[in-house]
Amino acid sequence: xxxxxxxxxxLDRTEVIKSNLHPVFAxxxxxxxxxxxxxxxxxxxxxxxxxxSIGTRDDDFLGGVECTLGQVHAEEISxxxxxxxxxxxxxxxxxxxxxxxxDPFLEIYRINDDGTEQLVHRTEVIKNNLNPxxxxxxxxxxxxxxCDEDRKLKCLVWDYDSRGKHDFIGEFYxxxxxxxxxxxxxxVTWDCMNPKYKLKKKNYKNSGVVILSxxxxxxxxxxxxxxxGGCQIHFTVAIDFTASNGDPRNSCSLxxxxxxxxxxxxxxxxxxxxxxxxxxxxxRFSALGFGAxxxxxxxxxIILFKIQGVVxxxxxxxxxxxxxxxxxxxxxxxxxxxxSAGEETIxxxxxxxxxxxxxxxxxxxxxxxxxxxxxxxxxxxSIIIVGVGNADFTDMQILDGxxxxxxxxxxxxxxxxxxxFVPFRDxxxxxxxxxxxxxxxxxxxxxxxxxxxxxxxPMPPVPSCDSPxxxxxxxxxxxxxxxxxx
Numbered sequence: 001x002x003x004x005x006x007x008x009x010x011l012d013r014t015e016v017i018k019s020n021l022h023p024v025f026a027x028x029x030x031x032x033x034x035x036x037x038x039x040x041x042x043x044x045x046x047x048x049x050x051x052x053s054i055g056t057r058d059d060d061f062l063g064g065v066e067c068t069l070g071q072v073h074a075e076e077i078s079x080x081x082x083x084x085x086x087x088x089x090x091x092x093x094x095x096x097x098x099x100x101x102x103d104p105f106l107e108i109y110r111i112n113d114d115g116t117e118q119l120v121h122r123t124e125v126i127k128n129n130l131n132p133x134x135x136x137x138x139x140x141x142x143x144x145x146x147c148d149e150d151r152k153l154k155c156l157v158w159d160y161d162s163r164g165k166h167d168f169i170g171e172f173y174x175x176x177x178x179x180x181x182x183x184x185x186x187x188v189t190w191d192c193m194n195p196k197y198k199l200k201k202k203n204y205k206n207s208g209v210v211i212l213s214x215x216x217x218x219x220x221x222x223x224x225x226x227x228x229g230g231c232q233i234h235f236t237v238a239i240d241f242t243a244s245n246g247d248p249r250n251s252c253s254l255x256x257x258x259x260x261x262x263x264x265x266x267x268x269x270x271x272x273x274x275x276x277x278x279x280x281x282x283x284r285f286s287a288l289g290f291g292a293x294x295x296x297x298x299x300x301x302i303i304l305f306k307i308q309g310v311v312x313x314x315x316x317x318x319x320x321x322x323x324x325x326x327x328x329x330x331x332x333x334x335x336x337x338x339x340s341a342g343e344e345t346i347x348x349x350x351x352x353x354x355x356x357x358x359x360x361x362x363x364x365x366x367x368x369x370x371x372x373x374x375x376x377x378x379x380x381x382s383i384i385i386v387g388v389g390n391a392d393f394t395d396m397q398i399l400d401g402x403x404x405x406x407x408x409x410x411x412x413x414x415x416x417x418x419x420x421f422v423p424f425r426d427x428x429x430x431x432x433x434x435x436x437x438x439x440x441x442x443x444x445x446x447x448x449x450x451x452x453x454x455x456x457x458p459m460p461p462v463p464s465c466d467s468p469x470x471x472x473x474x475x476x477x478x479x480x481x482x483x484x485x486x
Contacts, residue, residue, distance in 0.1 A: 005042040019164030039069040083140040085216040089133040093208035096159035096167040103160040111152040125160040149177040170207035188212040223444035229458035233279035240359035242291035242325040264388045271432035292321040330368035337376035353381045360389040377414035387423040
């Protein structure tokens with residue numbers, strides 16, 4: 001067996017090839033690729049003893065080699081558009097054993113453009129059987145045929161030998177296009193041919209037949225599939241205006257408007273907003289404030305900025321409001337979840353919501369917030385919470401499902417993990433891009449998870465417009481105001 005190590009981190013191990021000094025491993029290693037980095041790899045080969053688990057200390061180290069990712073043969077899998085499940089069996093295979101029947105297994109190789117062969121899959125061995133039925137297996141289309149339906153596949157049938165000297169039964173060539181002819185109760189069949197027998201035996205027909213009895217194609221969509229189909233990412237920002245932030249006129253306040261540099265609220269807003277705006281055709285954001293008392297009655301309320309320039313709206317509202325409290329987040333989450341729930345009536349992948357909550361402290365309605373997040377996990381919504389200032393945000397980690405499944409006070413788990421919490425202080429000296437990368441990293445998977453759960457496919461790709469990011473002309477809905485409109 002062989003192990004792959006990257007930056008001293010073990011990535012994966014291959015299967016065990018028994019009694020063979022010239023092994024061909026079927027296992028494919030998958031790792032992230034960064035063009036700007038020299039990613040060092042180490043491959044180590046071991047000889048396993050007995051039938052114990054791979055990776056124990058008893059295994060003999062045979063040798064290793066170090067290289068960079070750029071030096072090895074690799075293939076990009078980011079364009080993978082699905083996988084296929086194949087069901088193979090065979091009939092009347094040649095008997096290669098004297099006192100028993102053959103123990104057949106099947107190998108499938110992809111023939112590359114340069115003529116080399118890449119092992120795609122090796123089935124299990126069926127003991128003492130000339131009419132084997134192999135277990136169905138799944139393989140990505142990029143691995144099977146590089147997503148080329150006409151690429152040749154070389155298929156070999158062997159009689160297993162415990163010493164590693166397997167007896168060749170026969171071979172055949174196929175394409176994925178041929179495989180897809182299955183349907184309506186019909187099967188796809190190939191003659192399993194032994195070229196030597198064909199030359200020597202006058203009446204030779206075949207060494208058995210291999211049958212594809214079933215094929216199930218599973219389409220897997222990516223985040224880009226949905227975006228290129230016109231899915232709009234609608235962005236809402238909610239800003240904490242509680243008194244714990246300090247008087248905005250005081251330079252120690254987290255809301256202080258410094259003429260020379262933006263405060264932490266603005267830094268977080270700009271870093272995340274500039275990324276999100278590229279996925280919304282009109283680039284208009286909804287902005288909410290919470291924890292403030294607003295004139296003329298100074299009632300604690302949610303306020304709405306129905307304006308394109310969220311930064312300007314934030315700066316303009318500060319002199320007009322009184323910072324107060326408490327830090328209740330659940331009304332904000334419930335409001336956006338209710339809005340996003342309206343998208344379900346459309347039944348297509350046209351709109352997804354991101355709620356960015358900027359707050360300086362732990363929320364005071366934690367139980368209600370947990371309940372609101374569980375409800376929101378069923379809607380096309382992701383929630384990003386950025387903790388501003390130096391408060392103790394330990395309890396806020398509960399809302400982020402990275403350390404365990406978030407549950408409502410009654411114990412109901414979230415349908416999917418939709419919350420990402422990040423303390424801004426961890427990025428004070430980092431670039432805005434670093435913050436945006438961290439808080440938005442989980443959004444693509446969350447989008448795919450939602451639409452996959454709903455079994456909603458991407459819409460057909462939208463024709464390119466004047467701007468590469470203008471994927472649709474759907475207007476952004478404005479949020480209804482609660483309380484007084486600022």
